Amino acid sequence: AQTVTQSQPEMSVQEAETVTLSCTYDTSESDYYLFWYKQPPSRQMILVIRQEAYKQQNATENRFSVNFQKAAKSFSLKISDSQLGDAAMYFCAYRSRDSNYQLIWGAGTKLIIKP
Protein backbone atom coordinates (compact mmCIF):
# COMPACT_ATOMS: atom_id res chain seq x y z
CA ALA A 1 0.00 0.00 0.00
CA GLN A 2 1.12 3.51 -0.69
CA THR A 3 2.03 5.88 2.12
CA VAL A 4 2.84 9.57 2.29
CA THR A 5 5.03 11.05 5.02
CA GLN A 6 5.46 14.68 5.98
CA SER A 7 8.12 14.75 8.66
CA GLN A 8 7.78 18.42 9.58
CA PRO A 9 4.69 19.06 11.74
CA GLU A 10 5.46 22.78 11.74
CA MET A 11 7.72 25.19 9.88
CA SER A 12 8.22 28.90 10.19
CA VAL A 13 9.74 31.42 7.81
CA GLN A 14 10.32 35.15 7.74
CA GLU A 15 8.13 37.06 5.35
CA ALA A 16 9.75 37.45 1.90
CA GLU A 17 12.12 34.54 2.47
CA THR A 18 12.07 31.04 1.00
CA VAL A 19 10.90 27.89 2.73
CA THR A 20 10.88 24.24 1.68
CA LEU A 21 8.37 21.70 2.92
CA SER A 22 9.29 18.03 2.73
CA CYS A 23 7.27 15.06 1.56
CA THR A 24 8.31 11.48 0.96
CA TYR A 25 6.16 8.66 -0.29
CA ASP A 26 6.34 4.95 -0.72
CA THR A 27 4.98 3.13 -3.74
CA SER A 28 5.83 0.27 -6.04
CA GLU A 29 4.10 1.94 -8.96
CA SER A 30 5.89 3.82 -11.71
CA ASP A 31 3.11 6.11 -12.89
CA TYR A 32 1.28 8.37 -10.49
CA TYR A 33 0.44 11.94 -9.56
CA LEU A 34 1.65 13.99 -6.63
CA PHE A 35 -0.08 17.05 -5.24
CA TRP A 36 0.41 19.81 -2.72
CA TYR A 37 -2.75 21.20 -1.18
CA LYS A 38 -3.05 24.29 1.00
CA GLN A 39 -5.58 24.51 3.82
CA PRO A 40 -5.87 28.02 5.31
CA PRO A 41 -7.78 28.71 8.54
CA SER A 42 -10.97 28.88 6.48
CA ARG A 43 -10.56 25.07 6.08
CA GLN A 44 -10.99 25.24 2.31
CA MET A 45 -8.66 22.74 0.64
CA ILE A 46 -6.92 24.40 -2.31
CA LEU A 47 -4.73 22.70 -4.89
CA VAL A 48 -1.36 24.47 -5.04
CA ILE A 49 0.63 22.40 -7.50
CA ARG A 50 0.75 18.97 -9.06
CA GLN A 51 3.38 16.74 -10.61
CA GLU A 52 3.01 13.84 -12.99
CA ALA A 53 5.55 11.13 -12.27
CA TYR A 54 6.42 10.51 -15.91
CA LYS A 55 7.45 14.13 -16.34
CA GLN A 56 11.02 14.80 -15.30
CA GLN A 57 10.61 18.55 -15.30
CA ASN A 58 9.69 20.00 -11.92
CA ALA A 59 6.32 21.75 -11.80
CA THR A 60 6.17 25.48 -11.10
CA GLU A 61 3.25 27.76 -10.30
CA ASN A 62 4.32 31.36 -9.73
CA ARG A 63 6.10 31.43 -6.33
CA PHE A 64 5.52 27.72 -5.76
CA SER A 65 7.78 25.04 -7.19
CA VAL A 66 8.54 21.43 -6.44
CA ASN A 67 11.67 19.34 -6.30
CA PHE A 68 10.57 15.94 -7.55
CA GLN A 69 13.13 13.18 -7.00
CA LYS A 70 11.49 10.02 -8.33
CA ALA A 71 14.25 7.60 -7.39
CA ALA A 72 14.36 8.95 -3.86
CA LYS A 73 10.55 9.14 -3.71
CA SER A 74 10.73 12.70 -2.55
CA PHE A 75 8.43 15.59 -3.46
CA SER A 76 9.26 18.84 -1.68
CA LEU A 77 7.49 22.17 -2.05
CA LYS A 78 9.45 25.40 -2.24
CA ILE A 79 7.69 28.68 -1.54
CA SER A 80 9.64 31.74 -2.63
CA ASP A 81 9.07 35.28 -1.39
CA SER A 82 6.81 34.05 1.40
CA GLN A 83 3.73 36.14 2.08
CA LEU A 84 1.47 36.38 5.11
CA GLY A 85 -1.29 34.80 3.06
CA ASP A 86 0.79 31.66 2.66
CA ALA A 87 0.24 30.78 6.31
CA ALA A 88 -1.71 27.52 6.30
CA MET A 89 -1.53 23.77 6.64
CA TYR A 90 0.09 22.16 3.62
CA PHE A 91 -0.71 18.61 2.65
CA CYS A 92 1.12 16.35 0.26
CA ALA A 93 -1.00 13.76 -1.55
CA TYR A 94 -0.44 10.83 -3.89
CA ARG A 95 -2.67 9.21 -6.46
CA SER A 96 -1.96 6.25 -8.66
CA ARG A 97 -2.61 6.94 -12.33
CA ASP A 98 -4.75 3.82 -12.40
CA SER A 99 -6.86 4.92 -9.46
CA ASN A 100 -9.80 7.11 -10.24
CA TYR A 101 -10.43 8.15 -6.71
CA GLN A 102 -7.95 7.22 -4.03
CA LEU A 103 -5.86 10.15 -2.80
CA ILE A 104 -3.34 9.14 -0.15
CA TRP A 105 -2.58 12.06 2.17
CA GLY A 106 0.28 13.05 4.40
CA ALA A 107 -0.39 14.35 7.90
CA GLY A 108 0.34 17.95 6.95
CA THR A 109 2.81 20.70 7.81
CA LYS A 110 1.72 23.88 9.51
CA LEU A 111 3.47 26.86 7.91
CA ILE A 112 3.87 30.00 10.00
CA ILE A 113 4.90 33.26 8.37
CA LYS A 114 6.70 35.74 10.61
CA PRO A 115 6.14 39.39 9.68
Add this chain to the structure above:
Amino acid sequence: NAGVTQTPKFRVLKTGQSMTLLCAQDMNHEYMYWYRQDPGMGLRLIHYSVGEGTTAKGEVPDGYNVSRLKKQNFLLGLESAAPSQTSVYFCASSRFPTSASYNEQFFGPGTRLTVL
Protein backbone atom coordinates in the same frame (compact mmCIF):
# COMPACT_ATOMS: atom_id res chain seq x y z
CA ASN B 1 -20.56 28.77 -9.92
CA ALA B 2 -20.71 27.91 -6.24
CA GLY B 3 -18.43 24.88 -6.74
CA VAL B 4 -18.83 22.37 -3.92
CA THR B 5 -21.05 23.34 -1.00
CA GLN B 6 -21.69 21.53 2.27
CA THR B 7 -24.54 21.77 4.72
CA PRO B 8 -24.34 22.32 7.67
CA LYS B 9 -21.00 23.98 8.52
CA PHE B 10 -21.14 22.99 12.19
CA ARG B 11 -23.11 20.45 14.17
CA VAL B 12 -23.13 19.06 17.68
CA LEU B 13 -24.73 15.68 18.31
CA LYS B 14 -25.27 13.49 21.32
CA THR B 15 -24.12 9.89 21.22
CA GLY B 16 -26.69 7.76 19.46
CA GLN B 17 -28.29 10.55 17.47
CA SER B 18 -28.45 10.44 13.71
CA MET B 19 -27.82 13.08 11.08
CA THR B 20 -27.20 13.62 7.39
CA LEU B 21 -24.57 15.82 5.82
CA LEU B 22 -25.40 17.22 2.41
CA CYS B 23 -22.89 17.87 -0.34
CA ALA B 24 -23.84 19.62 -3.57
CA GLN B 25 -21.76 20.44 -6.64
CA ASP B 26 -22.68 22.49 -9.69
CA MET B 27 -19.79 21.47 -11.95
CA ASN B 28 -21.54 18.44 -13.44
CA HIS B 29 -18.86 16.17 -12.01
CA GLU B 30 -19.33 12.45 -12.17
CA TYR B 31 -17.25 11.57 -9.12
CA MET B 32 -17.96 12.60 -5.55
CA TYR B 33 -16.19 11.77 -2.30
CA TRP B 34 -16.55 12.04 1.46
CA TYR B 35 -13.44 12.42 3.63
CA ARG B 36 -12.83 12.93 7.30
CA GLN B 37 -9.97 14.94 8.72
CA ASP B 38 -8.66 14.31 12.22
CA PRO B 39 -5.91 16.23 14.06
CA GLY B 40 -2.40 15.16 13.05
CA MET B 41 -3.67 13.08 10.17
CA GLY B 42 -4.30 13.57 6.52
CA LEU B 43 -7.71 13.17 4.98
CA ARG B 44 -9.15 9.69 4.93
CA LEU B 45 -11.69 8.53 2.38
CA ILE B 46 -14.99 7.34 3.85
CA HIS B 47 -17.10 6.60 0.76
CA TYR B 48 -17.12 7.68 -2.82
CA SER B 49 -19.38 7.60 -5.87
CA VAL B 50 -18.47 7.28 -9.53
CA GLY B 51 -21.91 8.23 -10.76
CA GLU B 52 -25.56 8.71 -9.94
CA GLY B 53 -26.96 5.73 -8.11
CA THR B 54 -23.56 4.16 -7.35
CA THR B 55 -21.50 4.27 -4.16
CA ALA B 56 -18.48 2.43 -2.85
CA LYS B 57 -16.53 2.10 0.39
CA GLY B 58 -13.34 3.93 1.00
CA GLU B 59 -10.71 3.52 3.67
CA VAL B 60 -12.88 4.15 6.77
CA PRO B 61 -16.53 3.37 5.91
CA ASP B 62 -17.74 1.86 9.20
CA GLY B 63 -20.52 3.79 10.91
CA TYR B 64 -21.42 5.78 7.79
CA ASN B 65 -23.81 5.37 4.91
CA VAL B 66 -24.09 7.37 1.71
CA SER B 67 -26.50 7.92 -1.13
CA ARG B 68 -26.24 9.55 -4.55
CA LEU B 69 -29.77 9.82 -5.86
CA LYS B 70 -28.96 12.85 -7.99
CA LYS B 71 -25.74 13.53 -9.84
CA GLN B 72 -25.18 16.84 -8.11
CA ASN B 73 -25.78 15.62 -4.53
CA PHE B 74 -23.94 13.22 -2.27
CA LEU B 75 -25.31 12.55 1.21
CA LEU B 76 -23.38 11.20 4.17
CA GLY B 77 -25.40 9.68 6.98
CA LEU B 78 -24.54 8.76 10.55
CA GLU B 79 -27.20 6.41 11.91
CA SER B 80 -25.97 6.29 15.50
CA ALA B 81 -23.28 8.86 16.18
CA ALA B 82 -20.31 7.98 18.37
CA PRO B 83 -17.65 10.27 19.93
CA SER B 84 -15.08 8.64 17.61
CA GLN B 85 -16.90 10.30 14.72
CA THR B 86 -16.03 13.76 15.99
CA SER B 87 -14.12 15.17 13.05
CA VAL B 88 -14.16 17.61 10.18
CA TYR B 89 -15.88 16.17 7.13
CA PHE B 90 -15.02 17.21 3.61
CA CYS B 91 -16.85 16.54 0.42
CA ALA B 92 -15.09 16.68 -2.93
CA SER B 93 -15.99 16.16 -6.57
CA SER B 94 -14.10 15.54 -9.80
CA ARG B 95 -14.61 14.86 -13.46
CA PHE B 96 -14.41 11.43 -15.01
CA PRO B 97 -10.71 10.96 -15.73
CA THR B 98 -9.44 10.73 -19.27
CA SER B 99 -5.96 10.27 -20.66
CA ALA B 100 -5.69 14.05 -20.90
CA SER B 101 -7.07 14.79 -17.45
CA TYR B 102 -5.65 14.10 -14.05
CA ASN B 103 -9.00 14.31 -12.37
CA GLU B 104 -8.45 17.16 -9.92
CA GLN B 105 -10.65 16.96 -6.85
CA PHE B 106 -12.45 20.13 -5.81
CA PHE B 107 -13.29 20.43 -2.14
CA GLY B 108 -16.13 21.89 -0.13
CA PRO B 109 -15.51 24.07 2.95
CA GLY B 110 -16.00 21.24 5.42
CA THR B 111 -18.39 20.43 8.26
CA ARG B 112 -17.16 20.37 11.83
CA LEU B 113 -19.04 17.66 13.71
CA THR B 114 -18.80 17.14 17.45
CA VAL B 115 -20.34 14.08 19.08
CA LEU B 116 -20.73 14.35 22.85
